[in-house]
Amino acid sequence: MSETYDFAAIESKWQSAWEESRAFEAVADPSRPKFYLLEMYPYPSGRIHMGHVRNYSIGDVISRQKRMAGAAVLHPIGWDALGMPAENAAIKHGTHPQTWTLDNVAHMRQQLKRLGISYDWDREVNTCLPDYYKWNQWIFLRMLERGLAYRKDSWVNWCAQCRTVLANEQVVGGGCWRCETPVTQKKMEQWFLKITDYAEELLSGHAELRKWPEHVLQMQKNWIGRSAGAHVQFALDGTSQTIEVFTTRIDTIYGATFLVVSAEHPIVPELVAGPKAKELGAWVDRTVAEMRRRRDVGETEKDGVDTGKKAVNPFTGERVPVWIANYVLMDYGTGAIMGVPAHDARDLDFAKSYGIPVRTVIAPPDRAGGRFDAEPAEVYEEPGVLVNSGPFDGLASDRAMEAMGKHAEDKGFGRRSTVFRLRDWGISRQRYWGTPIPVVYCDRCGVVGVPDADLPVELPFDVKLTGEEGSPLARHASFVETTCPKCQGPARRETDTMDTFVDSSWYFFRYCSPRETELPFRPEDAEAWLPVDLYIGGVEHAILHLIYARFFTKVLRDFGLTEVSEPFPHYLAQGMVTKDGSAMSKSRGNIVDPDEILERYGADALRLFILFASPPDKEFAWAEEGLEGCYRFLVRVWTIVHENLDLFAAGSASAGPAPARGPAVPIVRKTHQTIRKVTEDIGVRFHLNTAVSSIMELYNLAKKDRDELRSSPEGRAALRLALESIVRLLSPFAPHIAEELWEKTGHRGLLMQSPWPAYDAGLAREETVTVVVQVDGKVRDRFEAEADSPEAELEAAALARPKIRAALGGKTPRKVISVRNKLVSIVT
RNA sequence: GGGCAGAUGGCGGAAUUGGCAGACGCGCUAGGCUUAGGACCUAGUUCCUGAUGAAGGAGUGCGGGUUCGAGUCCCGCUCUGCCUACCA
Structure with missing residues (x-):
């Protein structure tokens, strides 16, 4: 009797319908709350991959739900279309980068449309076109x-x-x-x-990013790398030159037994001058080349040469040897350090290789005043109490750093300072x-x-x-x-x-005024939409892209183009897509092509599965069987609605007030509970997987009780309510089948433009709850009680239960803890 | 080396505030329907003891702790993944 679920026909039918009715168009409307939902735009590499499908499906559920719930939604997409792969393809295949890129864009745009993602395509931006990159130039x-x-x-x-x-x-x-x-x-x-002008603000701005994952903030913090310390000048003995070092531990300066400059330091030519110039120069050249080659390879063996020159420690007047070494980076701090082997593991490592003395100047707090090893074998890097440090002896590290920094400032050979790891x-x-x-x-x-x-x-x-x-x-x-x-x-x-990261640093502004010709975007449009209410994308961009975009936003603010300082107050870092235990990638050969899946199961099944299988911020493991399960679920929904189409026939009113008694009560209650749960799971918790499972639960109950429900007028109304709710709740996840069933059940107008279902807290309320009874921590019995029964009543009921009396064996409870709607815990 | 996240059935995962561990789905088992089916329907499915049942015991990576009560909080480990890496 019921026609079969022909997803291909249904999906293309509704995609056309949405397009014709301009249902995805973003229209700012001051009378409604705005919601700017952004997903990271793709690089047009040729085909959409599962990571994109996941990213965009997550965003689409949220944007569709917000739209139905009454928000004015901006949900745009575009193309990060400049960059090397286009050039490589051009070299390899003799095409033009633009041809290659625009072909890819055309194909991927079709793929996204086929997935039914609700983008406002009128706002599409493409960074490789002059009307976009013109504004990169303007901002520059x-x-x-x-x-x-x-x-x-x-x-x-x-x-x-x-x-x-x-x-x-x-x-x-x-x-x-x-x-x-x-x-x-x-x-x-x-x-x-x-960007270093904004280092401090990029860090302090984190205070506003309460809705970012903690680990992403931590990664950015490490990347910015703020260190408080001091710059100190060491005079180069016998010259008027000084070598400036940066240290975070000026309290250890009495333990400085050598100085090290980077092989790339500009003073190196001067240091190598002298009798051994040739030898030293050759070593430096070799080392510099090596350092550059190894820059991205990890730690190498520490290597250095003694220049024979001496530097004067301004605190002690002591002359210490000046070394050149491969373990000091030129582009951090000043490119020179003081070597304090007793209190820095790297310096100790170096000192040991070259027989440089080690001098303890910090004692652990618990051994302050006691004996300490003048030439320790182990490094002590924690703060402590100063020893062997002249007038500063006995001070704690933090106090000493302050006093010694101030001393350096007073004498004019140093200053307290802050350096950042972040570079321009x-x-x-x-x-x-x-x-x-x-x-x-x-x-x-x-x-x-x-x-x-x-x-x-x-x-x-x-x-x-x-x-x-x-x-x-x-x-x-x-x-x-x-x-x-x-x-x-x-x-x-x-x-x-x-760098193409420039393009992506402000594209979310351009979406607000995509065709603007006088400015990168109109300030009033930015005002209407920004900040982005929810930004979704892979954590691989957690550092560079997100820092650059935050930087550009602050710069644009300082240009007076926007009031916003933080573009993305809420960032959802989507998890990886894996298969057989590792990330899907071409090199591993474990790619699943979305096109093929669309062909076999349709967009709704694919979307439903990818959202159901794990929460958005966790890893998602591809498994074809799971996809089949979701497909079957859609078929079941299709079938049960068709089998009960008579309930929706003209004249039968929508479900009226729920019956207070009788067989319809459980399904009505479950329906309202499900609406509540799905609404919260999408809008508050972003746990889309549990939203889907709760819809499945509602289906299961409707299925189980359908015969009984159909036998009474109240039951039929309740079943109709449940089925209609399933269709509506499912619509953000599987929008095409939902529209089709919406139409089939006699509704006019698009489901995606009709209101999100509301729930009635009273009808969702359970009348009875199961109360657990524990005796000495073990569950011994459970019973049904009226919801919200007072604790004393629960306690009395529990103690009267035969099983509990048996378990107590005549003993008198020492203590009884009773928790409303939950349990009674008896301690003997 | 540093930082972060995670570890729950055969598998993906659920448990939102410290209160019934294993929702939902997959897979599997048995039965039904069927010419047949990888379709559909019904029932079952953490493990152990128990012939089945009733019932009992154990159980959320490992070892401790707090609590009437811990997957959840605290301390110490192990393993896995991701990021970062000589940052003075």
């Missing part, structure tokens, strides 16, 4: 004007064979990915953004498929920003991409040759392009 120019963008020398990976710069991921085992030539380091002038953001990329950095170089005027009126600086289409011979733009004469906007004389364009 404003930063340039304020000194937030600047040039400095920096190292890049260089392949001498291909004569080109390589990105880190193009360096494979220290060699070029294409020709395996060993990669060397080359110094080039590059553009940087001054190098955005120059020597590649084609990126946003051209909008400056020109004029021999007369120097570095000149391109005037706003000349934006965008467009990427020339006619380029040859070979992967060799430097940047493609640098070889493109008509791009490079230009005139200076200031003096009209001949000038050269900058040929570097921007």
Whole structure:
């Protein structure tokens, strides 16, 4: 009798219906609460993968539910469309990066539509198009004007064979990915953004991010790496030079038995000068090369040379040897440290290898005043009490740091200070498929920003991409040759392009005014939608993307374009998609292609399964059997609704007031409980898996009781209510089948545009509860009691139970704990 | 080395505030329906003892602790995953 569940026909039918009625359009409406739901936009690599399906399904459930619950929802999508893979594909297949990218976008857009994700496609942005990247350039120019963008020398990976710069991921085992030539380091002038100006605020802003996962905040905190300490100058003996060190433990300075400068430190040439210059110079060259090569490989053996030079400890006047070593980083602190082997494991490691003396200056607090080992074998890194430290003896570490910092300031050889691990953001990329950095170089005027009126600086289409011979733009004469906007004389364009993280640092603003032509976005649109109410995406972007986006937001705020300081007050870090115990990836060959699943089971089943199998923030393990289970559930819902279509026939009113007695009571109660649970699970807890299971429970009860229910008018009304509720509650998860059943049951208008079901707390209330009775911690009996019965009544009832009397065996309870609606616990 | 997260049946997971451990789904078992089915329906399914039942005991990685009561809180471990890594 009932027609079969033809998901393919149903899904395309409703996708068209939604599109025709513009049901996903975001319309700001001051009379309704706004809800900006954002998922991380994808890189158009060619096909949607399961990670995307998961990310976007989670977001879609929440946005659909919010929309039904009355919010004005902004749920946009776009494409992170610039970047290296397009260029690599172009080199490999001889296509143009733009062709390749736009083809991919077209395919992936169809895939997302086929999944039924409720995006406002009118707001789609594509970062590889000039009307988007123009605004990268505009923002860059404003930063340039304020000194937030600047040039400095920096190292890049260089392949001498291909004569080109390589990105880190193009360096494979220290060699070029294409020709395996060993990669060397080359110094080039590059553009940087001054994110360090915002280091303190990026850290203090965490206070507002109460709805971020703790571990993500911790990761960002480590990345920013704030350390309070002091800068101290050591005079280089026999010269007027000083070497400045940074230390977080100035209290240990009496234990400094040597000084170490990084092999990359600018003072190195001076230090190696002298009789052994040749030998030392060679060591330095070798070490620098080694350090650069090993930069991303972990810890290496500590290696160093004694320069023979001495530095003077300003606290003690003591002359200590100056070493050059491979374990001191140039780009942290000052590139020089004081070596305190007794209280720093790395320094001790180094001192032991070279026979440098070790001197204890901090005693553990519990042994202060006692004996201490002058030449300890073990490092003591904790705070303690100063010994061997002249006038500072007896002070606790924290007090000493203050006193000694102040002493250094008073004497003028140091200062208390804070350093950050965070470094300025190098955005120059020597590649084609990126946003051209909008400056020109004029021999007369120097570095000149391109005037706003000349934006965008467009990427020339006619380029040859070979992967060799430097940047493609640098070889493109008509791009490079230009005139200076200031003096009209001949000038050269900058040929570097921007890091694609620039694009993603503000795209969520662009969604608010996607077609704006005067500004990156209209402040009033940003005001209407931002901040993003919920941001969902993989934790792999927890550091870089999320810090850069927070940085850009603060910069845009300082430009006066927005009032918002934190763009994402709520971030949901979605878990990995795995199969057979490891992450789905091409290299592991355990990919499941969403297209194939859509073909066999449809979008609703796929969405339902991916949401049901685990909570959004946990790992999700793919299992085909589980998917089949969800598919079968949809078939069962389809079937039970069809078998009871007569209940929805014209004239039969919607379920009236629930009967107070009789067989309909349990299903009515369960229905209201389910509505409550699903509403909370989606809107408050984000536990979409338990929302689905509670809908299944409601189905199971309806199924079990259906024959009995159908035998009375009250029962029929209750069954109808239950079935209708299942359809409505299911609609954010499996929207197509829900629309179809909504229509089949005689409703007019789109389900997704009808109100979210409301529950009645009174009808959801259980009349009786099961009370557990424990004797000495063991459950001995349970009984039904009226809900909210007073504790004294429960206690009396429990003590009267035959099983409990047996368990007590005549003993008198010493203590009875009674908890309303829960249990009675008897202690003898 | 540092940081973080996690560990619950055969599997994915549930238990929201310290109060019935194992919801829901998968898988499996038995039965029904069927020419047949990997479809559908019914019942069962943490483990152990118990012929079945009744009943009892054990049980949330390991070892302690707090509590009338611990998957949940505290202390100490083990293992797994992720991130980070000479950051002075």
